[in-house]
Amino acid sequence: MERVHELLGRMLFMRRFEERVIELFEQEQFEGHYHVYNGQEATALGAMDAVPRDDYMYTTHRNHGHLLARGADPVALMAEILGKANGLVGGRGGSYHAAWPEGNVPVTSALVAGNIPQAAGTALAAKRRGTGQVVVCWFGDGAVEEGAFYETMNLSALWKLPVLYLCENNSVPARYRAMGQYPSSTHAAPALTEVVRPFGIESHAVDGTDYDAVHDLVRQLMERLHRGEGPFFIEARTSRWPGSYGVWPQLTGGRFQIGWVFDPASAPEVVREWTTESDPIVLLARRALERGAIDRQGLEALDREQSTAVDRVVEAALAAPDPRPEDTFRHVLR
Amino acid sequence: MPVKTYAEALCQSLIDTCEAEPNLIFIPAAFGGLSPHAASFRPFYARYADRILGAPIAEIALCGIGVGAAIGGLRPVIDVLSASFLYQGIAQVVNEAANVLYMTDGKTACPVIFHAMQGVLPGEAAQHNRCLSAELWNSPGLEIVLPASPEDAAGLWKTAVASPNPTVFMDHQLLMGLTQDVPDHVDPIPFGQARICREGKDVTVVATLAAVPRALEAAERLAREDGVAVEVVDPRTLVPFDEETVVQSVRKTGRAVVADETIRSCGVAAEIAARIQERCWGVLKAPVKRVTLPDVPIPFSRPQEAVVWLTPEKIAQAVREVLAWR
Numbered sequence: 001m002e003r004v005h006e007l008l009g010r011m012l013f014m015r016r017f018e019e020r021v022i023e024l025f026e027q028e029q030f031e032g033h034y035h036v037y038n039g040q041e042a043t044a045l046g047a048m049d050a051v052p053r054d055d056y057m058y059t060t061h062r063n064h065g066h067l068l069a070r071g072a073d074p075v076a077l078m079a080e081i082l083g084k085a086n087g088l089v090g091g092r093g094g095s096y097h098a099a100w101p102e103g104n105v106p107v108t109s110a111l112v113a114g115n116i117p118q119a120a121g122t123a124l125a126a127k128r129r130g131t132g133q134v135v136v137c138w139f140g141d142g143a144v145e146e147g148a149f150y151e152t153m154n155l156s157a158l159w160k161l162p163v164l165y166l167c168e169n170n171s172v173p174a175r176y177r178a179m180g181q182y183p184s185s186t187h188a189a190p191a192l193t194e195v196v197r198p199f200g201i202e203s204h205a206v207d208g209t210d211y212d213a214v215h216d217l218v219r220q221l222m223e224r225l226h227r228g229e230g231p232f233f234i235e236a237r238t239s240r241w242p243g244s245y246g247v248w249p250q251l252t253g254g255r256f257q258i259g260w261v262f263d264p265a266s267a268p269e270v271v272r273e274w275t276t277e278s279d280p281i282v283l284l285a286r287r288a289l290e291r292g293a294i295d296r297q298g299l300e301a302l303d304r305e306q307s308t309a310v311d312r313v314v315e316a317a318l319a320a321p322d323p324r325p326e327d328t329f330r331h332v333l334r
Numbered sequence: 335m336p337v338k339t340y341a342e343a344l345c346q347s348l349i350d351t352c353e354a355e356p357n358l359i360f361i362p363a364a365f366g367g368l369s370p371h372a373a374s375f376r377p378f379y380a381r382y383a384d385r386i387l388g389a390p391i392a393e394i395a396l397c398g399i400g401v402g403a404a405i406g407g408l409r410p411v412i413d414v415l416s417a418s419f420l421y422q423g424i425a426q427v428v429n430e431a432a433n434v435l436y437m438t439d440g441k442t443a444c445p446v447i448f449h450a451m452q453g454v455l456p457g458e459a460a461q462h463n464r465c466l467s468a469e470l471w472n473s474p475g476l477e478i479v480l481p482a483s484p485e486d487a488a489g490l491w492k493t494a495v496a497s498p499n500p501t502v503f504m505d506h507q508l509l510m511g512l513t514q515d516v517p518d519h520v521d522p523i524p525f526g527q528a529r530i531c532r533e534g535k536d537v538t539v540v541a542t543l544a545a546v547p548r549a550l551e552a553a554e555r556l557a558r559e560d561g562v563a564v565e566v567v568d569p570r571t572l573v574p575f576d577e578e579t580v581v582q583s584v585r586k587t588g589r590a591v592v593a594d595e596t597i598r599s600c601g602v603a604a605e606i607a608a609r610i611q612e613r614c615w616g617v618l619k620a621p622v623k624r625v626t627l628p629d630v631p632i633p634f635s636r637p638q639e640a641v642v643w644l645t646p647e648k649i650a651q652a653v654r655e656v657l658a659w660r
Contacts, residue, residue, distance in 0.1 A: 056406070089437060089438045089439045090439030090440075091439075092436060092437055092438070092439045093437045093438070093439075097437045099437070099438055099442070101438055101441035101442045106405045106434075106438070106442045107405065107434045107437060107438050107444075108437070109430055111425065111429065114398070114425070114426070114429070114430055116395075116398070117394065117395040117396075117397070117398025117399050117401070117402065117426065118398050118399075118401045118402035118405070118426075118430065119402060120395070120398070120399050120402060121398060121399035121400060121401055121402020121403035121404070121405070121406065121410070122402040122403065122405055122406035123402070124399060124402070124403050124406070124408070125402070125404075125405070125406025125407050125408040125410075126406055128359065128408060129357070129406070129407055129408065131407075133406075147394060148394045148395055148398065148425075151390070151392035151394055151395030151396075152392075152395040152398070152399075154390055154392065154395075155389070155390065155392060155395050155396075155399065158390070159387075330440065331436050331438075331439060331440035332435070332436055332474050332475055333435070333475065333477065333499045333573075333574075334435060334440075334443060334498040334499055
């Protein structure tokens with residue numbers, strides 16, 4: 001009971017965080033392209049709860065959820081998104097390149113598949129230096145279309161590198177999430193899980209909206225990686241939040257309302273189907289309600305709590321100082 | 335001091351750095367390329383086979399693995415063989431390695447070395463003759479090393495291995511047989527220190543990599559035939575660039591020629607010429623002249639290839655032209 005309460009709280013925090021990111025962009029508090037993690041909260045939390053802090057993580061342009069799940073300071077992450085001096089990487093990266101070097105998230109490439117060979121390289125370093133560390137490498141289904149992906153799979157398999165390749169396929173319709181095969185319009189393979197098998201890389205599919213399923217799978221594979229097995233590939237299947245379809249994220253249907261958990265028909269039509277079938281928060285909350293693990297009052301209180309926490313994060317981040325123009329030329333070279 | 339070839343001096347430096355730096359690894363290693371002097375690297379291969387990882391032909395992955403391995407605490411050398419092949423992996427060099435330190439506000443260092451042979455070789459035609467130092471110089475965050483002598487190859491290599499930054503170390507297949515008296519173990523040569531290869535009072539020739547011995551040959555001929563004293567300056571590293579030494583030389587001579595094997599438009603010579611004109615406008619007695627590859631792909635056939643080659647004759651001709659300027 002405590003666990004599902006805490007888990008729902010963390011997922012709601014992520015959701016409210018991303019909603020505020022969209023609003024802050026619309027209020028012109030920052031510029032540039034950015035990506036939000038709505039709908040994939042269970043994947044990041046399920047995976048990161050199974051990854052020791054000493055291990056490395058490489059993330060992507062869609063990194064906010066990964067970093068929050070990893071335990072990065074939300075104020076420093078929001079400050080980074082706003083380009084502030086006390087951001088995770090001093091405001092140098094923004095949303096695209098948010099990283100957490102102190103938390104073994106060394107750097108964030110925002111180019112599709114840019115991080116995949118880097119993760120392999122860090123795994124090679126860990127293996128040769130005998131540090132016992134393992135690398136988790138996040139990427140989206142688009143990265144599986146890139147040549148760098150295939151070159152790196154070949155090398156990872158040849159050198160038996162300790163990497164967990166964690167592909168988030170957020171383009172899967174609800175009914176396909178738990179099935180063995182899901183055809184993609186932009187990939188000739190019958191399923192993304194198939195593409196690494198010719199290299200001899202063990203491959204798994206998991207429903208990315210299911211915290212427990214993700215957590216159990218990642219925990220098992222992490223243990224095996226730490227025993228010297230690997231690399232492994234996971235395709236975590238989620239369904240794209242309607243607000244993430246356009247070139248720019250849109251708060252489609254407005255802010256998430258906790259009432260939609262109890263009355264899905266009250267959700268605006270644009271998000272109704274997704275909310276009912278694919279929102280990991282709604283799916284988890286409904287299961288918890290059915291089991292009596294939480295009640296309506298408790299859920300509403302939890303949401304208010306998390307919304308307030310995010311408000312404080314935004315307030316602190318907005319109040320943070322900007323980087324100084326005279327520091328523009330620092331850190332080109334050491 | 336023993337006489338050593340460029341290849342022999344570099345080989346000894348590879349051995350010295352492997353001894354000093356246990357985290358130095360090579361993915362893969364093919365020093366000397368197709369040159370007969372490639373055999374001079376055998377002592378390194380024999381002694382440090384365990385530091386060399388055989389690898390598939392996968393430049394983009396290997397360059398990225400270099401980035402990640404450097405972040406993870408190794409000192410990886412990604413040997414892409416020919417600079418032309420660097421294009422296959424260029425995204426990880428110019429858009430990943432070069433940006434790591436800056437994008438992380440100085441928190442994550444990426445001390446990877448990309449090694450390639452750069453320069454035009456006979457009969458290699460359009461696709462295997464690319465010179466990338468201009469493209470690389472256009473990507474802040476990379477150190478660019480162009481050693482033109484045996485001692486420079488050995489000494490600059492040591493600095494590259496010790497550097498905390500991503501470094502592109504580009505030697506030249508046609509320089510592998512160049513000889514010089516060098517000590518058994520060459521000291522590290524700091525980056526950003528140009529070498530005055532020959533002193534002279536009449537014209538400064540700034541030359542890089544293979545253009546250095548050709549500029550020295552031109553200088554020798556001009557001294558003999560025209561009684562002209564040419565000063566040859568080799569910057570040795572483009573990043574960091576030793577502008578002071580170049581500027582001091584041009585202030586002394588009042589005339590400058592820049593010789594470099596990158597393509598003329600937006601090439602290395604164009605950048606150096608611009609810097610000279612910015613700093614030496616008042617003392618220049620003639621416009622700065624460039625000797626480069628022309629704006630054309632490299633042809634295969636001999637008579638056409640001869641048109642594009644950067645030769646001592648072309649350098650000598652450029653020197654005569656800046657001297658004749660009124």
